[in-house]
Amino acid sequence: MSFEPSREQLDRYAQLLVGFALGGGAGIAAGDVVSVSAEEGARPLYAAACRAVWRAGAHVIGQYGPDAGGGVSVMRDFYEIASGEQLDFFPARYMRGLLDDADHLLRIHSESDPGSLSDVDPAALLRHRRSRRQFSEWIQEREATGELSWTIALYGTEAMAAEAGMSCEEYWGEIIAACFLDDRDPIARWRQVGAQIDAHCRFLNGLPIERLHVTGPDADLWVALGERRRWLGGGGRNLPSFEVFTSPDWRGTEGWIRFSEPLYVYGSLIRGVELEFAAGHVSAARASENESLLREMLASEGADRIGEFSLTDARLSPIRRFMANTLYDENTGGPFGNTHIAVGYSIHACYDGDSAHISQDEWDRLGFNASAVHTDIVSTTDRTVTAALRDGSERVIYADGRFQGS
Numbered sequence: 001m002s003f004e005p006s007r008e009q010l011d012r013y014a015q016l017l018v019g020f021a022l023g024g025g026a027g028i029a030a031g032d033v034v035s036v037s038a039e040e041g042a043r044p045l046y047a048a049a050c051r052a053v054w055r056a057g058a059h060v061i062g063q064y065g066p067d068a069g070g071g072v073s074v075m076r077d078f079y080e081i082a083s084g085e086q087l088d089f090f091p092a093r094y095m096r097g098l099l100d101d102a103d104h105l106l107r108i109h110s111e112s113d114p115g116s117l118s119d120v121d122p123a124a125l126l127r128h129r130r131s132r133r134q135f136s137e138w139i140q141e142r143e144a145t146g147e148l149s150w151t152i153a154l155y156g157t158e159a160m161a162a163e164a165g166m167s168c169e170e171y172w173g174e175i176i177a178a179c180f181l182d183d184r185d186p187i188a189r190w191r192q193v194g195a196q197i198d199a200h201c202r203f204l205n206g207l208p209i210e211r212l213h214v215t216g217p218d219a220d221l222w223v224a225l226g227e228r229r230r231w232l233g234g235g236g237r238n239l240p241s242f243e244v245f246t247s248p249d250w251r252g253t254e255g256w257i258r259f260s261e262p263l264y265v266y267g268s269l270i271r272g273v274e275l276e277f278a279a280g281h282v283s284a285a286r287a288s289e290n291e292s293l294l295r296e297m298l299a300s301e302g303a304d305r306i307g308e309f310s311l312t313d314a315r316l317s318p319i320r321r322f323m324a325n326t327l328y329d330e331n332t333g334g335p336f337g338n339t340h341i342a343v344g345y346s347i348h349a350c351y352d353g354d355s356a357h358i359s360q361d362e363w364d365r366l367g368f369n370a371s372a373v374h375t376d377i378v379s380t381t382d383r384t385v386t387a388a389l390r391d392g393s394e395r396v397i398y399a400d401g402r403f404q405g406s
Contacts, residue, residue: 002158003168004044009181013153014048016179018056020187021151021236022104025194030057033101037063038108042155045108061102069112075267079120079128087124090131099138105150109327114163117267122296125266126373130300133372140348144356153239154327164324171323178240178319178328190234193242196316197233200244200403204231205352207397208390211252212309214339216383218260221277223309223341224252226367230352242317242331243338244403245310247346249367251280253306257341261322261329261378263294270294273377275343280305282343298343302371308342310376311385314401329378336382337401344374 005013018034019027028034034053038046043064050060066074078086117125142148154175161171176182180189214221226249233244256276263270272288282304287294298304310330317333332338346368348355363370385398396404 003172005172005176005181007048009176010044010048011052012181012186013045013179014052016181016186016190017049017106017151017153017239018052020190021153021239022106023149023236025191025234025236028053028056028058028104032056032058032103033061034058034104034106035061035063035098035102036106036108038155039065039067039110039112041067041069041112041157042108042110045153045155049106049108061098067110067112068116073113073116076116076120079117079124082124082128084127087128088131090134092134095135096138099135099142099148103148105139105148107150107152108155109152109325110155110157111160111163111325112157113159114264114324115267115269118269120267122266122268122293126296126300129266130372136345136372136374141356144348144354149236151236151239152327154325160324164322166321174319174321174323174328178317178331193316194234197242197244200313201231201233203403203405204244204246204397207387207395209387210390211388212248212397213386213388214255214257214383215386216381218258218379218381219256219339219383221255221257222253223306224249224367226252228352228366230350232347232350238327238331240317240319240328240331242319242333243310243312243340245308245347245350247307247348247350247368248309250305250307250346250369251367253277253280257379259340259377259379260381261332261338262324263375263377264324264326265297265375266293268293275377277306297373297375300344300371300373302369303344303373303375305343305369305371306341307344307346307369307371307374308340308376310338310340310342311398311403312337312339313403326376326378330376332378332380333401334380335401336380337398338378338380339383339385339398340376340378342374342376344371345369 156171161168180186258274270290276284314337
């Protein structure tokens with residue numbers, strides 16, 4: 001019998017998602033419409049989330065589908081059968097209607113078979129992903145106007161726990177600790193954490209940073225911040241979220257970086273990722289396992305450019321173990337926190353101003369990257385990040401897994 005958290009813990013988790021994470025930390029309001037999506041493996045949390053929405057006087061658009069358990073994977077069947085036309089199909093009117101009706105998007109992620117797509121042709125995976133690019137752009141547009149909020153959460157399964165080398169009960173112990181679900185008031189605890197993250201953001205946003213230099217035993221990377229940028233963190237977009245991040249000017253990325261953590265993407269595992277950048281593009285890419293998928297991913301339009309740079313302070317995050325899931329691994333604390341970048345699309349919320357009416361030409365001028373993908377790649381090794389300021393001076397902003405000076 002697989003481990004399942006108590007009803008009390010699930011209800012507390014659901015209330016945290018609905019009453020805090022959605023709405024950018026403010027929760028939902030009566031009359032709001034929430035799209036709640038999950039696979040059948042996450043049924044207990046899906047049901048708890050729907051109950052929490054209804055208790056708030058709001059409405060649910062339910063999206064609940066089969067997972068890859070029992071040797072049956074609908075998505076695998078799709079990739080084995082689909083023609084090129086089917087891979088490219090995007091139900092634009094349906095997806096636009098769903099997005100226009102929803103005030104909030106809640107996605108509960110779970111995996112009953114993390115490797116179900118491991119031998120699917122990477123080109124087919126990326127081709128189908130590209131067909132969804134417009135939906136991602138619509139989300140960013142509605143988020144910029146304040147009309148939409150979203151969050152992503154995790155429901156642990158036996159298969160995910162096994163992938164991380166834990167029992168399901170141990171895996172859930174990490175989720176409970178990371179989300180403060182055993183606290184008497186998890187929302188109050190998250191607001192305390194949010195205040196600390198905001199302080200780090202204010203510190204960084206107050207510095208006239210021109211470039212960042214990331215150094216360590218596995219990195220010598222320069223990242224240009226770009227004009228009209230701001231650092232963000234928390235805010236409920238993911239739960240948990242302890243990171244402080246920005247979307248730099250992709251054109252000013254130079255050097256190399258190696259990543260300590262495996263990358264789980266498109267139902268497959270990539271280990272030992274190392275990237276070299278020249279003039280903003282990935283000029284060389286290596287991996288000790290599944291390098292062909294890495295190269296295929298980077299060959300997608302705009303996917304060989306940086307879309308995000310992120311730091312997590314070790315003092316904030318209680319996540320200490322590898323979880324085999326990007327949502328958690330990109331928020332790892334541990335002895336040195338974590339440094340990660342994402343290749344692919346930039347996050348428009350990192351524009352320091354009103355992004356609702358920015359044209360694509362202006363996004364391009366500012367160096368915000370456009371792509372169908374956004375792939376976070378994580379390292380938990382010791383890194384020093386030095387800011388080169390516009391007056392020619394330098395300042396260490398992150399070392400030993402901690403922000404310096406904030």
